Every structure is written in structure tokens, then in C-alpha cells.
Amino acid sequence: MRILIGEVKDHLDAQVEISGWAQNIRIMSSVLFIEMRDVSGTVQGVLLKKGNEDLFNELKTIPRETIMSITGQAVKSQAKIGYEIQVSQLKTLNKSETPLPLGVIDRIESDIETRLENRFMDLRRPEILSIFKIQSTISNSIRNYFVQKGFIEIHSPKIVAAATEGGTELFPVKYFERNAYLSQSPQLYKEIMMSAGFDKVFEVAPAFRAEEHNTPRHINEFTSIDMEMSFVNDEDVMDVLESIVKTAYQSVSETNGKELEILGVNKPNLNYKFRRITYSEYVKMANEKGIELKDGEDLSTPVLKTVGGAINEFYFITRWPRELKPFYVQPYDEKYSRGFDLQFGELEITSGAQRVHSPEVLINNLKSKGLNPDSFSFYVNAFRYGMPPHAGWAIGLERLTMVLLNISNIRETTLFPRDRTRVTP
Ligand code: ATP
Numbered sequence: 001m002r003i004l005i006g007e008v009k010d011h012l013d014a015q016v017e018i019s020g021w022a023q024n025i026r027i028m029s030s031v032l033f034i035e036m037r038d039v040s041g042t043v044q045g046v047l048l049k050k051g052n053e054d055l056f057n058e059l060k061t062i063p064r065e066t067i068m069s070i071t072g073q074a075v076k077s078q079a080k081i082g083y084e085i086q087v088s089q090l091k092t093l094n095k096s097e098t099p100l101p102l103g104v105i106d107r108i109e110s111d112i113e114t115r116l117e118n119r120f121m122d123l124r125r126p127e128i129l130s131i132f133k134i135q136s137t138i139s140n141s142i143r144n145y146f147v148q149k150g151f152i153e154i155h156s157p158k159i160v161a162a163a164t165e166g167g168t169e170l171f172p173v174k175y176f177e178r179n180a181y182l183s184q185s186p187q188l189y190k191e192i193m194m195s196a197g198f199d200k201v202f203e204v205a206p207a208f209r210a211e212e213h214n215t216p217r218h219i220n221e222f223t224s225i226d227m228e229m230s231f232v233n234d235e236d237v238m239d240v241l242e243s244i245v246k247t248a249y250q251s252v253s254e255t256n257g258k259e260l261e262i263l264g265v266n267k268p269n270l271n272y273k274f275r276r277i278t279y280s281e282y283v284k285m286a287n288e289k290g291i292e293l294k295d296g297e298d299l300s301t302p303v304l305k306t307v308g309g310a311i312n313e314f315y316f317i318t319r320w321p322r323e324l325k326p327f328y329v330q331p332y333d334e335k336y337s338r339g340f341d342l343q344f345g346e347l348e349i350t351s352g353a354q355r356v357h358s359p360e361v362l363i364n365n366l367k368s369k370g371l372n373p374d375s376f377s378f379y380v381n382a383f384r385y386g387m388p389p390h391a392g393w394a395i396g397l398e399r400l401t402m403v404l405l406n407i408s409n410i411r412e413t414t415l416f417p418r419d420r421t422r423v424t425p
Pocket residue numbers: 209211217218219220221222224348349350351394395396397398399410
């Protein structure tokens with residue numbers, strides 16, 4: 001029975017069978033070393049020429065990355081990992097072609113476009129695989145958190161008739177005789193679920209944004225982790241968010257020691273309280289740094305770089321001006337809202353809010369943002385017959401992974417990124 005390469009260490013002095021990619025073959029005059037790789041790591045197989053002439057000659061011509069299965073005795077050795085396999089049987093299961101489109105073990109760095117073009121090869125590199133093992137830990141720990149706290153997982157439609165927030169960032173799709181769009185966010189649906197009485201919901205799903213700009217932090221399809229809760233306010237869901245981010249960091253720290261080491265990243269540790277800075281305080285902080293910014297203006301990228309860049313940790317920006325937040329965000333007073341963002345340094349990770357629950361306020365807000373309430377009737381109707389006060393947020397999985405691993409380009413934390421110029425592979 002095949003075992004994973006990572007399990008060989010538990011079978012020393014026994015016969016083992018492993019399968020995977022032959023990533024390197026080194027031939028000496030009387031001995032041959034074959035380095036095998038699978039999802040769990042690498043191990044070296046050793047074959048003596050004496051008594052194995054045919055096999056030895058066959059292996060001389062095997063290209064790198066060929067799929068092979070090896071049987072042999074696992075023994076302690078001088079190899080870097082402290083053990084190796086003395087090969088007795090070897091099967092070629094599927095020969096690789098040559099030359100390889102991208103090296104797996106070569107030290108030469110390829111540019112990101114070449115790597116994405118050949119992503120199936122790129123993903124074979126242990127440091128790239130490590131990013132996605134860690135991302136899997138993050139999303140699983142967040143999912144577990146929600147399930148343990150009694151949230152209901154939902155799956156809202158991704159083909160929709162109306163934009164979440166109006167705006168132009170929509171991909172149209174032909175829906176038989178009419179036009180529809182790919183969903184930018186499950187926002188309206190998760191709010192409807194509050195009216196439906198589901199109390200607490202979450203969703204992990206793709207969100208589509210037809211943003212034209214190509215930046216290191218935007219992609220056109222990303223994974224949005226959304227939540228919505230009834231009978232809570234903005235402060236309550238900020239508490240949940242802080243707790244979830246800390247849980248995810250803790251899980252990675254406990255589960256992914258090996259991957260963090262491969263990536264050269266320290267075990268993440270978040271033993272501080274996330275500061276809650278109001279938008280107006282943030283404006284003052286910018287002014288103190290010599291930036292001309294009036295209360296009410298949006299926080300541009302240069303502002304976030306200067307003020308946020310100096311805060312090398314997670315923090316909230318709260319009480320945004322109503323004008324800068326969508327129609328569904330609950331007012332705090334005449335000028336400010338109960339909308340917030342979670343930031344790490346200059347990067348936005350999450351936006352959230354207590355939401356409007358009164359249908360009158362909702363309709364007024366829609367109108368004041370230049371949107372037609374009739375186009376949102378499927379949503380507004382849910383507010384007319386018993387909608388609890390509610391709040392929620394959405395966190396971008398790829399951005400959270402960037403922050404945890406200190407990666408600057410979101411394409412590195414996306415398996416197959418969709419950006420302004422790329423829809424394949
Ligand atoms: P930004 O201002 O950075 O463009 P946004 O305000 O449009 O983001 P929201 O609509 O509030 O973002 O989405 C919530 C979260 O989803 C963001 O905080 C971010 O983590 C993630 N997100 C939004 N747009 C993108 C995108 N184009 N690519 C990757 N992640 C995104």
C-alpha cells in the first residue's frame with residue numbers, strides 16, 4: 001500500500017511504497033540517487049548498479065517530473081532529512097515530456113507571468129504549495145469558528161439581476177432573453193436571510209468585480225468570506241471579526257509550522273487588541289503628517305500608505321462618513337455611519353457595518369445615492385414585514401493570506417488569478 005513521503009519516517013527499517021514526481025536523478029558510476037516528491041515532502045531513493053543493471057540503465061534516461069512508484073527499505077542515512085529508501089522495485093507510471101515549461105527545483109526565478117502561465121508546474125514548488133496549505137488552514141478555521149458558534153452556512157445566487165451597490169463594477173452575463181450580472185457580493189441576500197429568521201449566517205464564495213485597474217491587491221474574482229448576524233451592532237461584529245482573525249492566526253501557527261519555515265515566515269502571533277480609530281481621528285492623523293485632507297473626503301491610497309503604513313498591525317477605521325459608505329449602512333448621526341473597515345497597515349482586509357433595518361431609511365438612502373428603489377424591490381420587501389437590527393462584514397481570503405504571509409501581490413495568494421489581462425489558465 002502506498003504511503004505518503006512524509007510518513008516514511010514512521011516506517012524506518014521496514015518496506016515502504018511511495019509514489020510521486022521524480023524531481024531529480026543523479027547518477028554516479030555505481031550508484032544512483034532519485035529524489036521523489038509528493039504533497040507531503042521529498043525523500044531520496046538509492047539504487048546500486050550492482051545487481052540492478054537494467055533498472056539503472058532505464059533510469060538514466062528518465063526525464064525529471066516523471067510519475068513513479070518506488071518500493072524499498074526505509075533506512076537511516078547521511079541524507080539531509082536523516083533517512084532514505086533503498087530501492088528494490090521501481091515503476092514508471094507516466095513519463096514527463098522535456099523540456100519542462102518551468103523548473104521545479106531550479107534556483108532561477110521566473111517572472112510572475114511565466115509562472116502563472118504554467119501554474120500547474122509553479123504550484124509544484126514547495127513554497128507555493130505552502131501558501132495554499134496555509135490558506136486552507138485559514139478558511140477551515142474560519143468555517144469551524146462559524147459552525148461552532150451556531151451560524152448557518154448559506155449559498156446565495158451568483159447570477160443576479162441588480163448590482164449590490166449600483167456602480168459599474170459588474171460583469172454582465174446573457175441570461176436567455178435578458179441581461180443579468182455576476183454577483184459582486186452576497187450582501188443583499190445575507191440581509192434577506194436576517195428577515196427570513198436565520199439569525200446568523202455565513203458564506204464562503206467567489207465575488208466578481210469588473211474593476212478595470214490592475215493593482216497588486218485587486219483581482220476580478222476573489223473569495224469573499226461573508227457573515228451577517230441579527231440583533232447586534234457594528235461594535236459586536238467587530239469583536240467577532242477580531243476573534244476570528246486571531247483564531248485563524250492561531251490555527252496556522254499550530255498547524256503549519258513546516259510551511260511557515262519553508263516560506264521563512266515567523267509563527268504569527270496576535271496578542272494585542274485591534275485599535276478602533278474613527279475616520280475623523282484618521283483624518284487628523286493624516287493632517288498631523290502634513291497631508292491636506294478634509295473631514296468627509298475619501299482615504300486615498302497615498303493617505304492609507306502614509307498613515308496606515310506607519311501602523312504595522314491590524315486596526316479598525318470606524319464611523320465613516322455616510323456619503324462614503326453604501327446605502328445599506330446604518331447612520332450613526334447626521335454625518336457619520338456605523339460602517340467600518342479592518343485594515344492591516346495600508347491594506348483593507350474587511351469592510352463591515354451595522355446595516356439599516358428600517359424600510360423608510362433604506363428607501364431614502366437608495367434615492368439619495370441615485371438608485372431606484374423599484375430595482376431593489378426583492379430586497380426592500382424583506383424589510384417591510386419584520387426585519388431585525390443586524391450587522392455583518394466581508395473579508396477577502398486572498399488579502400488575509402497576503403497579510404499573514406507578508407506577500408505583496410494578491411496573485412501569489414490566488415490559485416488561478418483573474419485580472420485585467422488574464423482569464424486562463
Ligand atoms: P477596495 O477599496 O480595496 O477596492 P472594496 O471597498 O471595494 O475594496 P468591499 O466591497 O468592501 O471592498 O469588499 C470587502 C472585502 O473584500 C475587502 O476588504 C477585500 O478584502 C475584499 N475585496 C474586495 N474587492 C476585492 C478585489 N477586487 N480583489 C480582492 N479582494 C477584494
